[in-house]
Amino acid sequence: MDQAELLKRCQDGDELAWEVLVRHHQGRICSIAYNYVGDQDEALDVAQDIFVRIYNRLDTCEDPDRFEHWLVRIARNACIDHLRRRKARPPRRDIPAEDMVNLRDGGPTPEDNLISSSRQRLVHRALQDLSEINREIILLKDIQGLPLEEIAGMLDLPLGTVKSRSSRARLELAQVITDMGSGPDRGGSGPFGGFGAEAAS
């Protein structure tokens, strides 16, 4: 489907076009929200708010070719706003340490519902151990596939800084994963499977 036509129809108020656009991008928006917020229920609420924000600002997207970048930028801003509000808000209640042990019932955690693969879960948990800036660069570059120029503009950093940080962030993430036990299946194709085997050889 032509992205420009779809966007134009959405801007004209076509509900069907809007539905298609939501269905097409909801996975990406939910992923961004989840990677920023870290909690499934909260992420879904934030993702809904992001779509409402997108809907209210559809007219500001003038270049259909850059629609996805525009989308990610809005999602990122909404997530940051949400995190700021969450930071300013006091916790709802304190849970005693002994009760927290009882909270884990051994069943699937909320993120287990949203992320199906064990390897994805591992990566997601490792991401939480990175610094904020490194996590954000990985989210924007390696997960969402944004070009470095776009990320540099979004984060207000020099292009060279983003480029060097990108490599370092990925290396740091790999180190965290390796320290966590090198993943549930160590690459899926043997202990030195995948590209590592080629690299090692």
Place this chain on the structure above:
Amino acid sequence: MTGRKRQDEFVNEVLARTTGSPCARARTQLPDLVDRALEGMDRQLVQAHLEHCSPCRSLAVTLGWLGQSLQDLAELDPGPAFTRRVLDQTSGINVTGLVHASSGVSQAPGLLGMLERLAQWWERQVFKPRFAMQAAYAATVVLVLLTSIPGSPLKGTPNRALQAVQAGPTYVPVIGTAVNTGSAWVGDQVAASVATLRGHADAGWNEVAESVSTRGRRTSSARTQFKEQLAAAWSGARQGRLGQAGYQLIQAAGSSKQIWHLWWIDNNSDMDHRPERSEP
């Protein structure tokens, strides 16, 4: 001990006494190796290092599958109900026809749009760390304006308060009487001061009371409406009809704005018969 292991240990000892471990340098080049951006001699050197360094090799393995795993995280399935919820939220905006198609930024016009923007602004403000300090500052500014701008019902209050303070004990009748018995001249002055102050105070109070009374009459209808809407919202919320409760709250917000408007507008009798705002 195998020959290979012995060789590795020997090399490590030599490196430790000369250049140090080359792992740090190798690791900076691992992302490029994985991305196939490392060529020629550099590639061969890193590969040779990996052959003999188990930790770096593990890291290379992880980096190898990490790229694809990260890409797999680009989209997550939120479940079938998610789309419906988003469409429900956004279609509410559409149905009431509140979207400007050509205004640059789509915004709901009129009272609802203003309330929506006001609510968003308030939400942003209230979570700011310095909100309390800013609110106190704003309240001070408002207080100063209320007591200094011409036509304000509270104008002159600070002066009258200052006069009362400066008059001191003469405001207390017992002391005033004692002073009178001590000196007729002083007593006359005190009596005159007290009379003047009372006159000022009475005039000021009458003015304020009349103003309050007029404003009360003017806003009576809107206040009644406001109370009814709040009661309806509360009733709706208790019965679990959140939509109705929300609508009534929005209406109540509109009424509160009208009360505010009617309270502060200083054109008198024609406002008493001003028709109520029609429902949207």
